[in-house]
Amino acid sequence: MSHQFISQHNIFHIILYPPLNAAYQQQWPEYVQQxxxxxxxxxxxxxxxxxxxxxxxxxxxxxxxLRIVTKDGHSTLQMDGTQGKSMAYLRDAWGILMDxxxxxxxxxxxxxxxxxxxxxxxxxxxxxxxxxxxxLDHDAPPENHTICVKYITSFTAAFSFSxxxxxxxxxxxxxxxxxCPSAIALLAIQMVLGLMLEAFITGAFVAKIARPKNRAFSxxxxxxxxxxxxEGKPYLMFQVANTRPSPLTSVRVSAIIYQEQENGQLHxxxxxFHLDSITFEECPFxxxxxxxxxxxxxxxxxxxxxxxxIPRHFELVVSLSAMQEGTGETCQRRTSYLxxxxxxxxxxxxxxxxxxxGEYQIKMENFDKTIPELPxxxxxxxxxxxDMKIRINGQHTDSFQISETGLTE
Numbered sequence: 070m071s072h073q074f075i076s077q078h079n080i081f082h083i084i085l086y087p088p089l090n091a092a093y094q095q096q097w098p099e100y101v102q103q104x105x106x107x108x109x110x111x112x113x114x115x116x117x118x119x120x121x122x123x124x125x126x127x128x129x130x131x132x133x134x135l136r137i138v139t140k141d142g143h144s145t146l147q148m149d150g151t152q153g154k155s156m157a158y159l160r161d162a163w164g165i166l167m168d169x170x171x172x173x174x175x176x177x178x179x180x181x182x183x184x185x186x187x188x189x190x191x192x193x194x195x196x197x198x199x200x201x202x203x204x205l206d207h208d209a210p211p212e213n214h215t216i217c218v219k220y221i222t223s224f225t226a227a228f229s230f231s232x233x234x235x236x237x238x239x240x241x242x243x244x245x246x247x248x249c250p251s252a253i254a255l256l257a258i259q260m261v262l263g264l265m266l267e268a269f270i271t272g273a274f275v276a277k278i279a280r281p282k283n284r285a286f287s288x289x290x291x292x293x294x295x296x297x298x299x300e301g302k303p304y305l306m307f308q309v310a311n312t313r314p315s316p317l318t319s320v321r322v323s324a325i326i327y328q329e330q331e332n333g334q335l336h337x338x339x340x341x342f343h344l345d346s347i348t349f350e351e352c353p354f355x356x357x358x359x360x361x362x363x364x365x366x367x368x369x370x371x372x373x374x375x376x377x378x379i380p381r382h383f384e385l386v387v388s389l390s391a392m393q394e395g396t397g398e399t400c401q402r403r404t405s406y407l408x409x410x411x412x413x414x415x416x417x418x419x420x421x422x423x424x425x426x427g428e429y430q431i432k433m434e435n436f437d438k439t440i441p442e443l444p445x446x447x448x449x450x451x452x453x454x455x456d457m458k459i460r461i462n463g464q465h466t467d468s469f470q471i472s473e474t475g476l477t478e
Contacts, residue, residue, distance in 0.1 A: 137327055137335075138386050140292070142403035166273050167280065174277065178270050185266055186235060189259045196251055197221040198262035217249035224427065235263045281400035284393055287313040290404040292437050294385070297416035303365040307406070308417055309389055310358040311435055317391035317400075320352035322361055326370050328383040338370045340385065355391055357431055358420055383408065415439040 136145055158165060165369040166174060197203050200217045207220050220243045221227050230243045234256065245252040294307040311317055324340040342361040344352055352359065363370055371385075385406040392399050422430045 136405055136407070138403055138405040140290075147164065163273075167277055171277075174273070178273075181266060181270070182235075185263065186228065186231045189234070189255075189286045190224065190231040191222060192255055192259075193218060193230055194224050194227035196255060197227065200249070200251075215248045216246055217252040218245050219243055231259070234259055249317055263289050279396075281393065281396075281398040282312075284398075285400040285402040287311060288317075288391070288400075288402040289401070289436065290387060290389075290418065292388065293412055293439065294413060295409045295415040295417060295439055296413045297442050299348050299362075303410070305363040305371055306417065307361055307367055307387065308358050308360050309402075310433065311355050311429075312433070314356070316354055316357070316394055318353060318355040318394055319392040320355045320359070321350060321390050322387065324363075324385060324387045326383050326385050340370060342387075357429075358436065360417065387412075412439060414442055 140145055165286055169177070181365055196217055201214070201221055202216050202218070205211070205214065205216065207216060207222065210216055218230060221230055226243065230236070233240060233243065245256055247253065289307045289310045289312055294305055296305050298304070309322075318474070322342050322344075326338045326340055328336045328338070330336050340363055341450070342363050344359055344361055363371065386403065387405070388401060388403045390399055390401045416439065418435040418440050420432045420435045422432055423428045
């Protein structure tokens with residue numbers, strides 16, 4: 070095998086093709102020691118390798134658009150100019166309570182109880198005033214006067230009696246008289262409405278605690294999606310993990326691309342994802358992290374990602390629904406990926422490991438980690454080669470090819 074040394078003083082032009090992998094970089098010092106290349110050539114080639122590697126790790130696009138769906142699955146769309154919005158809220162009061170944060174829900178429930186007590190305190194006070202009980206001595210009332218509620222002589226006493234009635238405390242000092250029909254009727258009304266309010270609030274608490282949405286918080290999507298090659302074919306991939314030990318069943322994944330058209334409309338395109346070699350739509354068992362794949366074919370709506378073209382802004386919204394094994398309820402989790410969150414020529418780091426006793430372990434610290442894929446993975450037919458056309462003083466001299474097997478003429 071013959072080699073030609075390239076001097077620093079020669080004028081040469083090098084045309085480089087796809088970058089080398091890490092194995093080539095480790096071989097460069099050997100080539101220099103054997104005087105196959107000059108140090109200046111090595112520095113130039115190393116700088117170009119670093120530049121190429123840096124370029125492949127940068128996200129595809131840098132968009133400043135706002136999301137339709139946030140990373141944790143909330144919609145950012147706002148309705149403007151809707152008529153009858155207040156009435157629609159009142160008709161769906163239960164749904165509004167379920168969507169409220171706990172702090173606001175506690176505030177609403179506390180205010181409901183206080184308001185209920187105040188309303189009936191006013192009614193008890195008015196009853197005592199109309200019956201003439203406020204100015205009387207309740208320990209020695211007139212013989213021809215029937216006191217409706219004993220010892221209600223002020224609004225404070227009326228509020229205390231309303232509170233005792235609602236909570237069935239029964240201290241024994243204030244009590245309604247059986248000879249006052251108005252007091253008995255008002256007592257019955259307060260008890261009925263109070264029981265209805267307590268039942269509603271108790272049911273809302275139980276429903277909010279037990280709703281499947283809370284289980285969905287244990288489902289995590291990777292922050293970024295990657296485009297990697299498997300058997301020479303490009304695939305868009307994302308990972309999802311169940312962070313609780315209890316498994317989920319009947320897992321389904323659906324994805325839609327939203328693109329803004331020139332006429333201001335949002336165009337929706339469905340994207341098919343599959344899980345390894347599972348042929349049916351559902352994954353029957355979800356306890357360890359799953360990797361979903363979308364084959365990027367020329368007809369795929371995501372083909373622009375592979376080709377590096379800059380499309381109009383789009384957003385990939387992924388939705389996962391699963392059934393809880395214990396309750397049979399369905400929970401759902403969503404996320405979205407912008408073009409800037411899709412990384413080319415990377416794949417996810419492995420999370421599966423073996424423990425000391427041989428049991429499987431999941432390393433969640435690697436969940437969002439990505440690693441560059443080897444250049445050979447993008448082309449399974451032949452190893453990556455770098456061809457160099459060398460011109461010295463404007464004359465074509467030789468053609469060298471660097472491959473994993475070494476340097477050949």
